[in-house]
Amino acid sequence: MDKDLYRRPDGATHPANLSPEYKSTPGRAPRQPAIVLPHTLSEITGPLLETERLDALENDLTRQRSGEPLGERIVVHGRVLDENGKAIPRAIVEIWQCNAAGRYHHPGDQHDAPLDPNFYGGGRVRADGDGRYQFITIKPGAYPWKNHHNAWRPAHIHFSLFGPAFATRLITQMYFPQDPLLAFDPIYNSVPAGARERLQAAFDMESTRPEWALAYRFDIVLRGRNATPMEN
Amino acid sequence: MPQLTPSQTIGPFYWGTVVKAYRADLAPPGVSGERIEVALVLHDAQGAIVPDGLFEIWQANSHGRYNHPDDRRNLPLDAGFEGYGRASTDTDGCSRFATVKPGRVPWPQGGMQAPHINISIFARGLLNRVATRLYFDGDPANAEDPVLKMVDPARRPTLLARKDGKGAWRLPIHLGGANETVFFDI
Numbered sequence: 001m002d003k004d005l006y007r008r009p010d011g012a013t014h015p016a017n018l019s020p021e022y023k024s025t026p027g028r029a030p031r032q033p034a035i036v037l038p039h040t041l042s043e044i045t046g047p048l049l050e051t052e053r054l055d056a057l058e059n060d061l062t063r064q065r066s067g068e069p070l071g072e073r074i075v076v077h078g079r080v081l082d083e084n085g086k087a088i089p090r091a092i093v094e095i096w097q098c099n100a101a102g103r104y105h106h107p108g109d110q111h112d113a114p115l116d117p118n119f120y121g122g123g124r125v126r127a128d129g130d131g132r133y134q135f136i137t138i139k140p141g142a143y144p145w146k147n148h149h150n151a152w153r154p155a156h157i158h159f160s161l162f163g164p165a166f167a168t169r170l171i172t173q174m175y176f177p178q179d180p181l182l183a184f185d186p187i188y189n190s191v192p193a194g195a196r197e198r199l200q201a202a203f204d205m206e207s208t209r210p211e212w213a214l215a216y217r218f219d220i221v222l223r224g225r226n227a228t229p230m231e232n
Numbered sequence: 233m234p235q236l237t238p239s240q241t242i243g244p245f246y247w248g249t250v251v252k253a254y255r256a257d258l259a260p261p262g263v264s265g266e267r268i269e270v271a272l273v274l275h276d277a278q279g280a281i282v283p284d285g286l287f288e289i290w291q292a293n294s295h296g297r298y299n300h301p302d303d304r305r306n307l308p309l310d311a312g313f314e315g316y317g318r319a320s321t322d323t324d325g326c327s328r329f330a331t332v333k334p335g336r337v338p339w340p341q342g343g344m345q346a347p348h349i350n351i352s353i354f355a356r357g358l359l360n361r362v363a364t365r366l367y368f369d370g371d372p373a374n375a376e377d378p379v380l381k382m383v384d385p386a387r388r389p390t391l392l393a394r395k396d397g398k399g400a401w402r403l404p405i406h407l408g409g410a411n412e413t414v415f416f417d418i
Contacts, residue, residue, distance in 0.1 A: 003340070005302075008417075014239045015359040022241075024357030027276045028407045034362075034417035035382055041337045042350050042365075043418045045300035046290055047316035052253060081234050094253070096246055104245040108284070124253075158243060165302070166290050166350055167418045169361055173240040190359050191238040198237055221234040 004039040006167045006223045007083060015190035022186040023147050039167065046166035049092050059125035061097075061137040069119035071100025071138035075207055075215040076174070080131040080161060083224030087131030093220075094160040095135060096122045102141030111143050136213070142181055154181035154188065163222040174218045175200050239361065242354040244284045247320075256319045258291075258331040263313045265294025265332030269400035270366065270393065274325045274353065277408025281325025285355035289317040289329060289366075291348075296335025303337075328400070333368070339378045346373035346380065353405065362415050366403050369394045379416075387414050 017029035037043060057063050062073060076095075080088040098104045098121060101113040105120045119138060127133040140155045156173040163169065175182060177200045182188050188196055198221075207215035259267065270289070274282040292298045292315060297307035299314050315334075319327040336344040349366040367374055369392040374380055380388055390413040393403035405413045 009236055013236050017359055017362070019359060022357070022359070024241075025359065027278060028282070028355060028357035029277075029359075030362060030412055030415050031277075031408055032387075032412050032414070034415045036417045037379065037382075038340060039418070040340055040345065041292075041298055041303055042290070042345070042348070044302050045298035047314060048300065049253070049314075049316070051314070083233060083236055085233050092253075098245070106245040106247050109245055122247075122251075158240075158246065160242075165300075166352075166363075169288075169352055170237060170239060171242050171354060171361065172237055173243075187240060187359070191240070195235070195238045198235060199240070219234065221237045223236060224233075 005044045005225055006039060006165060007226050009223065012192045013195045015192075019186065019190035022190055043167045044165050046164065046168065047162055048164070049162065050090075052092060054092070054124055054126055059123050059133070059135045061119065061121065061123045061135065063136075064120055065118040067118040069099065069116050069138050071119070073136065073213040074139050075134060075136055075209065075213050076157065076201065076218060077132070077134035077207060077215065078218040078220065080127050080133065080220050080222065082163070082222050086224065087129070088163055088222060089127065089129045089131055091127045091131060091161060091163065092124060093127060093133045094124045095137075095157050097137065097140040097157045098143060100138050100141050102143030113141070113143065139176070147186060152181050152184070154179040154185050159218075159220060161220055161222060168222045170220070170222055172220070173199060176216065177201060177203055239359060241356060241359050242286060244356040246286065254319055255317045256327075256329055258313065258315065258317045258329060260312045263293070263310045263332055268331060268333050270329045270331060270349065271396065271400045271402040272327045272351065272366070273402065273404045274321050274355070275404060275406045275409075277406075277412075279406070279409055281321075282355055282407070283321055283323050283325055285321040285325070285353060287319055287321065287327040288352040288354075290350040291315045291331065291334040292337050294332045294335050296337050298337070336373060341378075343376065343378065344373070346371055346377035348379070351405075358407070362407070363418050364405065364413055364415050365391055366393050366401070367391050368401060383414050390414050
């Protein structure tokens, strides 16, 4: 497997699919070991979405409806990189989140908290040539989720990235630094210690907008290429 | 060097943004190849359907060419065919795609792979993307496909889509249980 184009994650990065503290996993986690595939054209290619048209306001979740949403306005920004430190240019970054009260604009969310007609909670942006992206949004609230007694999800924003290949696809969640709920969250803690901390954004004083918004920085690192390129 | 970002579940409430990039019809008029419909049905370990999952597919065009700069072979690209699809499962656990049958692509150590569609599965309760492939039952190329050869013959049928009563290539995908689908570590 040393000729694979993309480096394989070590065992200390991703969560185990079977993480029983998160009670939805036992019924859905595959039990048979996945068969390790050598990287062929099917794995090293993937959707680049170069023709996907994004509207200018898709990265500003506070301006997608007729009025301003309630809550604490924040800037969330960062870079999309690979493990070699190389920027992934023009990557599409997709996010979704609940509103400031902890309620998703989704028919399946029955949490007893108000919907905000001015907040739908979905955004997309295309990173620039250096992999830089930015969203303006509202700080999401915590919400209860019935996984166990008095279970609360820490505030989080879902992120979806494609990267350059089918092999680099990643969906993850960004958390806020030093959130006291992190210690109790089975989804965050499904990630091995030493790696889960990478899911916490950094408070970014430099990028705050005086009199307007606080800022958080969240860099996303996708799989990088091995040093020796595969010969096709 | 920066360290890899860990994966997390897509969760149940991903509609907010992901629907904007839904692509159930991959092949607009003019794209060459045999038109097919693909129906992927997601089941949990108990066999129950999963109505809150998301499928993504990635495939070569009918000439066996991926629309990607790392596929440098001199084969035709089809205007308007990217080869990427995305659709959430419906109340029957099913995602349907209209596309063309992919051509064959090479195996790095020589020979060709049988026509296949690469599949990503996301759902609440899945902390990582799980990946599998769809092959076409009855395709003579399956007998020499290097990936199918890596799979225990008893489990190979979990990768073989069959034509349903409406002519769609239907592949039930079982996340667990006695009929657990073969998944790949890519």
